[in-house]
Amino acid sequence: MSAVKVAFVGKGGSGKTTLAALFARHLAARCLPVLAIDADINQHLGAALGRDADTPPPVKPLGEHLLTIKDYLRGDNPRITSADRMVKTTPPGRGSRLLRVIEDNPIYAACVRDVGGVRLAVTGEFAAEDLGVACYHSKVGAVELLLNHMLDGPGEYVMVDMTAGADSFASGLFTRFDRTVLVCEPTVRSVGVYRQYASYARDFRVALSVVGNKIEDASDVEFLREHIGGDLLTWFSRSGYVRRAERGTVCPLAELEPANQAALAQLAEAVDDTVQDWAAFTRWAHEFHRRNAAAWANERAGADLTDQIDPEFRMGAQAVSEPTVVGC
Template sequence: MKIAVCGKGGVGKTTISSFLIRALEKKGRRILAIDADPSPHLARLLGFPDADQITPIAEMKDLLQERSEKNGPFYRLNPRVDDLPEKFMKERGLVKLMVLGAIQEGGAGCACADNAVLRNLLNILLLSPDEDVVVDMEAGVEHLGRGTVASVDHLLAVVQPYRGSIETAVKIRKLASDLDIHHLNFVANNVEGEEDLRFIEKGLGIKMLGWFPGSADIKKAEREGVPVAEHCPEVFDAALELLNRLERNGNE
């Protein structure tokens, strides 16, 4: 199963990605975790050693230059990347982690040489036949081009019970519809009760596939810098339930 997690800044994309990754691991699955956020935190949340020392591929300018063979306005459209996963992938338990950093999806005027390398790399990672994949995406909607979101089985948009978050979720929904993407589902985060859930579902006019409670344990684990999913068993059940639903129907 290949899942990409998107949503407005700070809604809980990385937190929920880390829960889903751990929940998949608990089911004995091998997972490829991809951090595509410009300021990546997934390694820390998953408890990878020396998480803060990992350099995102997007910041390896020499490597990107070498692979893109950028020369003035010219660069390779299909740069070689097949050796990069083995070189830069981190491994812990059943989880392999690739920290990509921010990828700009196409579009006019995009600074494309670096992105050709990053996109190629993301594409071969998404094709991985042996692992489930979870992509923690960059905040916002602009990067939701066809590439990444079209090649996953489930695009999960995280939404919180706030107007701004719901407005972004509406944009994501519109964009997905424009792009003819039908595997989009919404997940509520930081839900304090029925009223919160109703506020979101009414604002969006759609049922949530799952929801995560606002949790003092998450807050505490995050402050202490310990792997969140390992320290919040009551929230972990929400992740397992969400996974089960994705496996059962997801795309309805």
Template sequence: NPVYDACARPVELDGGTARLMVTGPFTEADLGVSCYHSKTGAVELCLNHLVDGRDEYVVVDMTAGSDSFASGMFTRFDMTFLVAEPTRKGVSVYRQYKEYARDFGITLKVVGNKVQGQDDLDFLRAQVGDDLLVTVGHSDWVRAMEKGLPPRFDLLEEPNAAALRTLRSAADAAYAGRDWERYTRQMVHFHLKNAQSWGNAKTGADLAAQVDPAFVLQESVAATA
């Protein structure tokens, strides 16, 4: 894959490796003339040309809040985990995101962060209801990571490791119920919307011609590849 060859780098994790891609910072030419969506748009393009199979995972760390709605990237995931602290500000971000995503069939679950006790848990349950999937608390392991001293992953505290297993199970269940037709329809929708808004004028061509109306994403495409 030429994109991976050019952009992905292997990162060692306890004897194994993961492929990491980063959107990158602003360049000097970007300053004052470009918004960060010019960077995140590249992530959306990559996802639109990627077909994952079972037991394959793509984890995208997005900025907090509604910024991802500036493109169609928010529709590219089987499951969106929204991290929210037990505060009014944390919950307000969740409410805004859910409101924007309401008409797009987005599966959204909340991960309560920095939950210190029953009061914090009760607050989140009262504010987000059944969308609350799991909570995490203080972690000396994470603190060491943030200091640049990554410990072995098997030293992660068991409650937090159990939370990660819950996230993975939720992602697996969402993949099993994936609506491939919706994925394709939304991908085409935002492609045409951007073509009409700026793409056609920028390229001097009708970018609707890039769409194959008979094509639908499906798991068999990944199996064939």
């Protein structure tokens, strides 16, 4: 069984968050270590996992603890002189603290709570004071830092509910995942989002699986097969269980329709078959850090932040045996 970082993406209204919650609950029900992160501009994953919609979120947003996150992750890395010098793309190096999916650390203590049996962190909502002055991608910078430093081991999962559409390609965050699950309705608009995402993903060798949703009959499946082809992994039918959940009643997972339970198991099997490519993970981390440094970060910092790249460090199993890596 592999360790996997998996993203859920799709057109708004496709059921992306609903299926992400079902997947996270499926893993937790198997007693597997899973960390779920809500990185959507609409913060609904907690409710989909079973939190009462009228109850305030039980976790503090990651964005409210960004300095704490940076200071912890930089550890004793001599290339990063202060937390203020870290940006969202700063990669780990020798001396950095690496994260495990389940461990005790100040980031998890502040920002991770159990919701419906799933450990959840959230980016935080796009607030009124952000309108016109901030980009939502600033909210997910903490997620990118966490994933850059996440050394997930066999049988461990990090699942991120991403913002709708192809917006994740506005940063290098899409390269942080071992597999991306695109939720697609049998509609022209939803297939259009798939085509846009697939065209971008192909250039970066992103492992992409498409899951059909809101399927009513065989013609819906044939429509998806015609337009998606081999990327179509499985599909979920219209569901009374899901409809009740969307109305605020999250029932035990055993009550999900058998056909949809089978689809969930098929998705989990595909995720488990994913092979992590730590060399590519490291290579793209360095590449997007260089791009961001050149585009804006060097000017903001008044220094060349590409010096933060440690060419001798590689993420992967070997990282835990390097004596200069702190906190693994």
